[in-house]
Amino acid sequence: MEKKKKRRFLVIWLLLLAATLAGVILIKPPESEESVKFMMYDAVMHEYGKISLFGLMEVNPAVVSAFTVTGIILLFAAIVRIFVIPRFKDVPGKFQLLLEAWVGFFDGLAKTNSPHRNKFLGAYIFTAGSYICLSTLFELFGLQVVNTEGISMAMPAPLADINGAICLGALSYLVILGGGIIANGGRGAAGVLKDFSLPISMSFRLFGALLSGLLVTELVYYYITISFVLPVIVGVLFTGIHSLVQTYVLCMLTSVFYGEATEVHEKKKKDEKAAA
Amino acid sequence: MNVPLNINLQQILLHLFNFLLLFGGLYLLLYKPVKDFMDKRQSKIRQIIEESEKMHSEAEEKKAEYEAKIAEFDKYAAEKEKEVLKEADEKAEKKLSLARAEAEKIVEEARVSGRKEHDRIVESAGEDIASLAAEAAEKILSESMDSTYAAFLDAVSGGEISGKQG
Numbered sequence: 001m002e003k004k005k006k007r008r009f010l011v012i013w014l015l016l017l018a019a020t021l022a023g024v025i026l027i028k029p030p031e032s033e034e035s036v037k038f039m040m041y042d043a044v045m046h047e048y049g050k051i052s053l054f055g056l057m058e059v060n061p062a063v064v065s066a067f068t069v070t071g072i073i074l075l076f077a078a079i080v081r082i083f084v085i086p087r088f089k090d091v092p093g094k095f096q097l098l099l100e101a102w103v104g105f106f107d108g109l110a111k112t113n114s115p116h117r118n119k120f121l122g123a124y125i126f127t128a129g130s131y132i133c134l135s136t137l138f139e140l141f142g143l144q145v146v147n148t149e150g151i152s153m154a155m156p157a158p159l160a161d162i163n164g165a166i167c168l169g170a171l172s173y174l175v176i177l178g179g180g181i182i183a184n185g186g187r188g189a190a191g192v193l194k195d196f197s198l199p200i201s202m203s204f205r206l207f208g209a210l211l212s213g214l215l216v217t218e219l220v221y222y223y224i225t226i227s228f229v230l231p232v233i234v235g236v237l238f239t240g241i242h243s244l245v246q247t248y249v250l251c252m253l254t255s256v257f258y259g260e261a262t263e264v265h266e267k268k269k270k271d272e273k274a275a276a
Numbered sequence: 277m278n279v280p281l282n283i284n285l286q287q288i289l290l291h292l293f294n295f296l297l298l299f300g301g302l303y304l305l306l307y308k309p310v311k312d313f314m315d316k317r318q319s320k321i322r323q324i325i326e327e328s329e330k331m332h333s334e335a336e337e338k339k340a341e342y343e344a345k346i347a348e349f350d351k352y353a354a355e356k357e358k359e360v361l362k363e364a365d366e367k368a369e370k371k372l373s374l375a376r377a378e379a380e381k382i383v384e385e386a387r388v389s390g391r392k393e394h395d396r397i398v399e400s401a402g403e404d405i406a407s408l409a410a411e412a413a414e415k416i417l418s419e420s421m422d423s424t425y426a427a428f429l430d431a432v433s434g435g436e437i438s439g440k441q442g
Contacts, residue, residue: 063287077305081309085313103311122307123299127298131298158291161291163283163287
């Protein structure tokens, strides 16, 4: 019986391999409407392939992706709020443990890096981290959307769009600046403004990291001859790892700079000066 | 103006709007309730730990109190024991001296009565000896008289009586 099963498996496997190879050889690549150069250019610039947002305006596909991701996350959060959280127990189950670890990770990151003021920071990096991680993974699903030219296209990661990355980078900087002003007034603001390159570095790091994944994946998908097996590895590498790494990097940077900006150290200096 | 990289302020604001929507929603629906629950549980555990520590310290205090009481009681018991032993010794000594006096008295009485008895016995023994001596003498006398009389009778009757008696 075992030998029979093995033989059957081998036959099916070899047939499938032969069929796919035949497919690769026999099927002519579709006459693409857009060259790889154009496609790569558009992935960066988003000048074409706009999507109508409820007929109000034409936007980049990343905006629609952003709203879709937000909708999915909020729906999930609402379901959890209604059905799961009221049934929380002191000794947590697996799902409760996952939720607690999720919240606890960002809360702990905020508390560790910013011991003085961390309530708002915890909530902010929780949202930003969840958004970066889940919206990057969202790209893997390849949900389709029709652009204004009537062509179907896969929804990209929201932060692979420069506008999305700038929004998050600049917002993180504003959060740090706000924390500095609230905690230390003008001196705090001056300390944060000193790092004026921070919003740019944050935005472009995010954009560059996610865009590189998108470009390589697009490149692999573009050529049918390398669109077997390889996209899985590339997709997992560039999407999965980037989502985790970029989440950690942005949250860590924001919390570290926020902690530095909100640190109170005026009185010490005065005392030291008086002693000297 | 042509902005490099096709940066679009309107779309940045759309992303910002989207993010703020997500921030508010996630904060209210997930972050705050989960964190509140965790904080509440933490404070509950802290309270339990504090209570147990308080109970532990109370128990330690009580233990120390009881140990002090036990030590005090031991001291009291030792003192009491010493007192009782002393009292018992005194009583025993008293009883012993009384008994000794009693014994001396008994011995003295015994000695006196013994002496009296001795004298009485010696006196009565003298009387007895005298009477015995008298009896013995009488007996000797009677025996000698009887044998003399028998000899006389034998002599008279030619030995008939002594032959019959023999």
